[in-house]
Amino acid sequence: MKYIDEFRDPKLAASLLADIHARMPDRPPDNPLKLMEVCGGHTHAIHRAGLPSLLPDSLELVHGPGCPVCVTPTGRIDDAVVLASEEKSILCTFGDAARAPGSKGSLLDAKATGADVRVVYSPLDALALAETHPDREVVFFAVGFETTAPAVAATIVRARRQGIPNFSVLSNHVLVVPGLKAILARPGSKLEGFIGPGHVSCTIGSEPYRFIPEEHGLPIVISGFEPLDLLQALLMLLDQLTQGRCEVENQYQRAVQPHGNPTAKAIISQVFRARPHFAWRGLGPVPGGGLRLRDEFAAFDAEERFSLPGKSVPDPKACRCGEVLVGAKKPWECGAFATRCTPENPLGACMVSSEGACAASYAYEHRRQVSWEKATG
């Protein structure tokens, strides 16, 4: 078992696709069945496998808010840029987060003008930098859902145990359930089911999604990331819909347990607490939508240790991310798409990371459309 190749078998994929077409309920083209894949990793995997052009026309996959870099508000990036520009500081973050635009540019732009910004693979790499540079302030700009939060929490616990005084975290961690609640509360959402995030669910399990069938009467199937996983999850959703069921089902049983990973959940709640509100780009303030360090860990909280502008910066007026995120608009229906807003120069949240809805559309659909237009004159 290699856990990848087995789930990419093209013959099985073809037969699953045939089943999806056969079991697809009749829908008029102007009223497609809208299913949301919550996780940006799924958005990327769906496009990479070319699924949008293989699935029935009356089945529309709506790309959800599950791209933590995309939803990090502009004001928080500005705070990180300010911190990075301090002479003593080294600002560490993941590659995607370094590219996210603030109102005065991204962290990579700050690096180009002399700030010490380092792209790291793991928060532990940032901690190691703090150990080897005791004369500098090392700040880790943390973004991520419940997949990433336990790793950052574990790094903070280790920093405290090792007594490393020059390490801190600027937490922009977001939580998937409050995000989903915000999506479902938005008017205009015609969503009829969800593909649940696979790796967030490794931590939180399948239980926290029960409000979706219980309070909203909608099905959700947690899925893995290979093509067969996604096709099977879609089929499971179609089965629920056509049989009139709505449940939380778990396609990704090899990794996701009903109660998730208790150790990972425990370390999150040891180190973090939910903020009353946290603004998400494209969605606005989400109640309980973000994590902040607990008072016991204030010594490692960059918000406590440094004075930050902490301004809230409104999303650009032209940006339609909020509507894109609930499936009310397609990325190309935004006036800025592929003109003022491109992956090289993102204007809005959904174009920031390759996992964002607009970036995925741009990478996989826009180019195809442009070359088609060129070819056909």
Next chain:
Amino acid sequence: MCLALPVQIVATDPERSAALVEIEGVQREICTMLLDTDSTPGDWVIVHVGFALCRLHEDAARETLALLAEGRARSQAPGKKL
């Protein structure tokens, strides 16, 4: 961002909560402190930002594949039209 990969553990160092894994032919150390049970070489885990996030269960993987091979997702009861 939630990009995470299945990898096989090559060696473990329980004292340091560390394990050696191979990712695309390159050996790298990961932290195993988020796993609820000790890991042993040969185990498969999901790795994200340098941490093993959870263990992979071979029985469950085989069951999923068996369902796929039988051409059914879960059930094939004829459904009503929406």
